[in-house]
Amino acid sequence: MITVQEKKRIQTEFQDKMDYDELLNCMRCGFCLPSCPTYIESGYDEAHSPRGRIALMKAVVDGDIEPDEDVKRSLDMCLGCRACEPVCPSGVNYGHLLEQARDIIYQNHQLTASTKAIRNIAFKGLFPNQSRMRTMTGLLGFYQRSGLQKAARRTGLMKFLPENLRTMEQVLPEVPSLKQLKNRPDHLPSLVPQKKKVAFFSGCLMDSMFMATNDATMKLLQYAGCEIVIPDSQACCGALHGHSGEKQQAKELAKRNIAAFETSGADYIITNAGGCGAFLTDYDHLLKDDPEWAPRAAAFAVKIKDISSVLSELEFDKLPLELPEQIITYQDSCHLKNVQKTFLEPRQLLQSIAGAQYKEMKDADRCCGSAGIYNIVESEMSMQILDYKMEQVQDTMAKTIVTANPGCLLQMKLGIEREGLADNMRVVHIVDLLLEAYEYARQPVGS
Amino acid sequence: MLNEALKRQLTAIVGPENFQDNKASRLVYSYDATPQFQSMPDAVVAPRNTEETASVLKLCNENKVPIVPRGSGTNLSAGTTPLNGGIVLLFKHMQDIIEIDEENLTITVQPGLITLDMIHAVEAKGLFYPPDPSSMKISTIGGNLNENSGGLRGLKYGVTRDYVMGLEVVLPNGDIIRTGGKLAKDVAGYDLTRLFVGSEGTLGVITEATLKLVPIPETKKTMLALYEDIEAAAEAVSSIIAHRIIPTTLEFLDRPTLKVVEEFAQIGLPTDIEAVLLIEQDGPEEVVERDIAKIAALCRENQAIQVDVAKSEVEADALRTARRTALSALARLKPTTILEDATVPRSKIAEMVRAINDIAKEYDVEICTFGHAGDGNLHPTCLTDVRNKEEIHRVEQAFEAIFHKAVELGGTITGEHGVGAMKSPYLHLKLGEEGIAAMKGIKQAFDPNNIMNPGKVFAKSERKRVVVQP
Numbered sequence: 083m084i085t086v087q088e089k090k091r092i093q094t095e096f097q098d099k100m101d102y103d104e105l106l107n108c109m110r111c112g113f114c115l116p117s118c119p120t121y122i123e124s125g126y127d128e129a130h131s132p133r134g135r136i137a138l139m140k141a142v143v144d145g146d147i148e149p150d151e152d153v154k155r156s157l158d159m160c161l162g163c164r165a166c167e168p169v170c171p172s173g174v175n176y177g178h179l180l181e182q183a184r185d186i187i188y189q190n191h192q193l194t195a196s197t198k199a200i201r202n203i204a205f206k207g208l209f210p211n212q213s214r215m216r217t218m219t220g221l222l223g224f225y226q227r228s229g230l231q232k233a234a235r236r237t238g239l240m241k242f243l244p245e246n247l248r249t250m251e252q253v254l255p256e257v258p259s260l261k262q263l264k265n266r267p268d269h270l271p272s273l274v275p276q277k278k279k280v281a282f283f284s285g286c287l288m289d290s291m292f293m294a295t296n297d298a299t300m301k302l303l304q305y306a307g308c309e310i311v312i313p314d315s316q317a318c319c320g321a322l323h324g325h326s327g328e329k330q331q332a333k334e335l336a337k338r339n340i341a342a343f344e345t346s347g348a349d350y351i352i353t354n355a356g357g358c359g360a361f362l363t364d365y366d367h368l369l370k371d372d373p374e375w376a377p378r379a380a381a382f383a384v385k386i387k388d389i390s391s392v393l394s395e396l397e398f399d400k401l402p403l404e405l406p407e408q409i410i411t412y413q414d415s416c417h418l419k420n421v422q423k424t425f426l427e428p429r430q431l432l433q434s435i436a437g438a439q440y441k442e443m444k445d446a447d448r449c450c451g452s453a454g455i456y457n458i459v460e461s462e463m464s465m466q467i468l469d470y471k472m473e474q475v476q477d478t479m480a481k482t483i484v485t486a487n488p489g490c491l492l493q494m495k496l497g498i499e500r501e502g503l504a505d506n507m508r509v510v511h512i513v514d515l516l517l518e519a520y521e522y523a524r525q526p527v528g529s
Numbered sequence: 530m531l532n533e534a535l536k537r538q539l540t541a542i543v544g545p546e547n548f549q550d551n552k553a554s555r556l557v558y559s560y561d562a563t564p565q566f567q568s569m570p571d572a573v574v575a576p577r578n579t580e581e582t583a584s585v586l587k588l589c590n591e592n593k594v595p596i597v598p599r600g601s602g603t604n605l606s607a608g609t610t611p612l613n614g615g616i617v618l619l620f621k622h623m624q625d626i627i628e629i630d631e632e633n634l635t636i637t638v639q640p641g642l643i644t645l646d647m648i649h650a651v652e653a654k655g656l657f658y659p660p661d662p663s664s665m666k667i668s669t670i671g672g673n674l675n676e677n678s679g680g681l682r683g684l685k686y687g688v689t690r691d692y693v694m695g696l697e698v699v700l701p702n703g704d705i706i707r708t709g710g711k712l713a714k715d716v717a718g719y720d721l722t723r724l725f726v727g728s729e730g731t732l733g734v735i736t737e738a739t740l741k742l743v744p745i746p747e748t749k750k751t752m753l754a755l756y757e758d759i760e761a762a763a764e765a766v767s768s769i770i771a772h773r774i775i776p777t778t779l780e781f782l783d784r785p786t787l788k789v790v791e792e793f794a795q796i797g798l799p800t801d802i803e804a805v806l807l808i809e810q811d812g813p814e815e816v817v818e819r820d821i822a823k824i825a826a827l828c829r830e831n832q833a834i835q836v837d838v839a840k841s842e843v844e845a846d847a848l849r850t851a852r853r854t855a856l857s858a859l860a861r862l863k864p865t866t867i868l869e870d871a872t873v874p875r876s877k878i879a880e881m882v883r884a885i886n887d888i889a890k891e892y893d894v895e896i897c898t899f900g901h902a903g904d905g906n907l908h909p910t911c912l913t914d915v916r917n918k919e920e921i922h923r924v925e926q927a928f929e930a931i932f933h934k935a936v937e938l939g940g941t942i943t944g945e946h947g948v949g950a951m952k953s954p955y956l957h958l959k960l961g962e963e964g965i966a967a968m969k970g971i972k973q974a975f976d977p978n979n980i981m982n983p984g985k986v987f988a989k990s991e992r993k994r995v996v997v998q999p
Binding site for chain 2: 103106107108109110111112113115116125126127128129131133134137138141146147148150152153155156170171172173
C-alpha cells in the first residue's frame, strides 16, 4: 500500500519534477496504441497504453487523481520498450517521462521487504560492481560444473522456484571460469588494414555471463578493420537502475563511464547489447541538469554505435559469410530499434550469409517481454507476451533465432524451453552467428 | 456516482472483470483526442455480446445513468468524453468479423473491430472497403459508424455512410432492432440505417453492421504537385473537378504542415514551398494513366512549379501514411493543437483558404491548413497553448468566424469529425432553430430519458470548455 504521506510526497515531486511541456506534447491522438504490447495483451486496456499512462502522469501533476496503487500498477506494467516513440507523430519522449515518474514513485514509496532486498542486491550490490559480477558469475559456474546443478534439479529443489525462474535457471549459458573472467584484454589490434579505432563497451552482464559473445564481438571488429581499446575503469551502463526508478545511481555510473572513455581517442564506442547502447546514448539527457557533465555526456553519447551498425558501415556483409542450410529469423532488441534506430543493419548482415535463408517474422519489432527485470517482477504479462512471440517464431519455421541483446536472448531461450522446442531451435546473439558464418566460410573444403 | 446496488447489477451482467470503477481506470476513459475536454465517468463497462449490451442499456435507462459508447477514443469533437459522467461502454469483447460474403459483396462485423484490420481482411479477398479515416490503424468500425467518418478516399468513394447496408442496434429501452440488410434495394419503412450512422452514440448502441464492399481497383497512381502560392494550389483543386475528373484522393498541405510531417516521417517531402497537393487516381490502367496526365497538365496550368509521380507503391504509401500523421505532427510545434473541419462546396475551396488566412491574421492566431481539399473538407488547425487563456479566447473567436464563413459559402460546420460537444454551440448556424427542433424530436423518440451520450450534438447556448471533474 502507498500511504497517505507517500502519496502526498509523490504528488508534490511530480509537480516539481515532471516535464509538463512534454506531458502536454501528447495530444492524445492514439497513434501509439497499436504499437504497445501491454495495450494489446491486456485486451485493449487504455490504462496499459502509453496514452493512458501519460494521462495518468498528467492527472497526478494536475492534482486530478492521487498516485495510488492503480496508477503505480499502470506504470509498473509498462515494459519500457519505447515502441510508442518512433510511431508518435508529435515526438513525445515517453521513455524520459516514464523514467522520471518511476524514479519519483520508487524513491518515495516504502517497498515490501522482499522486493527491496531483490532491488538492493541487483542495483546496489551486483550491477555497479564488475568484480562482484564476476564473482557471482564464477559462483554460477561452480554451481553448473560441480554437480550442484544436477543435484538441485534431481532433488526437486527447483520446484520451490516460480515456474519462469525455474526455466530461467535451465537456460542460463554455461559461464566461463573465474580465471577466464579475470584475464580480459585492454587493447587489440586490427587483423586487416586498419579502418577505424573503436572503444569497446564491454557491459557487466555481457563481460561475465556472456563473455564468449564479447570475445566474438571483438574478433569481428578485428576482422572488419578496427583497432580496439577496452578501458578498464568502465562500469555497468546503469540502464537497469534508470529504468527501475534508481536514477541517482544511474547518474553515478554514467559519470564513471564517461570518464573512462573520454581519453580513448576512439571514433566510436561500440556496444553489443541494445539495452545498454540505448541507455548510453541517453546519457546526455540523464545528465542534462549537470553543467559540468552535460557537455561531456553529449560528446560521449554521439559516439555510441551498435556492433551491427559499425559492421555494416565497414562492409562486413561484403566478406564471404556462410552457414549450413537453415532458416534464420531476427528478433529486434526494442531499444536498439526504437532508441538507437538500428534495425536495417542487422537484417542486411543476416541476409548476406550464404546458405542461410532469412525469414522475417511477423511483429519482429514487438517486445519479447524480457525488458530488464520485467520478466521476473511482472512474469504473468511477460509470459503472455512471450507466448505470442513464440507463435510468430514458429510460423517462420526458423532453426535459428537471432537477437541483439542479452535479455532478449535469455527470454527467447526461455520461450523455446517452455514450448519444448530445444531440440530443433536455437537462439544466438547476432555476433556469435556472424563469427560462426565467417569461420564456416573459411573452413578448408571437405573438412 | 453509481449506487452499490447498481454496481452489483452491472457486475452481474458483464462479469467482475468487465466492470471497473477505480480512479485510474476512470481517468483513462475521461478523454478522447479532442483538446480541452475531459470528464471522469463513474464506471467503465465492457459487455461481451449484444444481449449483455441490451441488459446494461435497460438497467441504465431505468436508473437514468448516462452511457457513452467508445471505440478507441480518437474522436476529434469530444464526442466520446463522458461530460455528464455515467458509464463508458467499451467493445473490446466484440471485435469479430462475423462473415465476408463474397457472393453479395458484403462484410458483417462487430463494432470493436479495428478499421484497418477489417480493410486488410477484405483486401485479402480481392475486395475493397474505401472509407479510410486517418486514424484507421487505431479507430474501430463502431466509432466510424457513429461518427460517419470520412478519409482520404472520400472524394471519389464517399464516406462510411455510403457503405452501410444494415445494422443491429440496441435501443435505450433494451430492445434489439435490425435495420436494412444485404439488399441493394429496400424501402421497407424509414431508413433507420442512415439515421444511426453519424448519430454519435446519441440514439442507441450499434452492436453489428453489414457493410458494402466493392471490387478492388486494378491500379493506382499517386503524385505530388508543388506550389509557391497557396491559393494557386486551391485553384488547381477546383479546376481539376471542373474538368470532370474525380481523383480518389486530392489532399492539400500547407508549408508548416509539410515541415512537421517531414520532420516526423523523413521521406523527402519538400519543405521550402508554400503548399502541395497529394493526388491519387485508381481504376483501370489506361484510365489512371490518362487522368494522371490530365491532372498534371491542369496543375501546371495553375502555377504548379513541379509535378512528381510516385515511382512505386512503397513511395506512394509513404506519402499517404505521412499525410495521415499531419494533425499529430503539428502537435510538435505548440502544446495545444485545435482543429476544425469546416467544409465548403468544392468550387469554393480557394475562397475558403483565403478566408482562413485572413481570419488568422485578424485574430492574430497561428493556423495551419491541410485537409481533403478535393471534397471541400479542410482542416484548419490552430497552434496554441491551453495555458494561455487570452489566446485561447482569440482562437475560439477565429474558429467561430471560420464557421460563419463556411456556412455563408454554402458549407457546413463539420464535414467528418462530428458535432460532439465541440461544435454543438454552432449547430444552429447550419440547421437553424427549426432544424435543431426536428432533430431533438427524433432524439426524444428514441431516448426519452436522455441517457445516450448526453451533452453531445445539442448544446447549451454558449460554448463551454470542461475541465476534469474528479
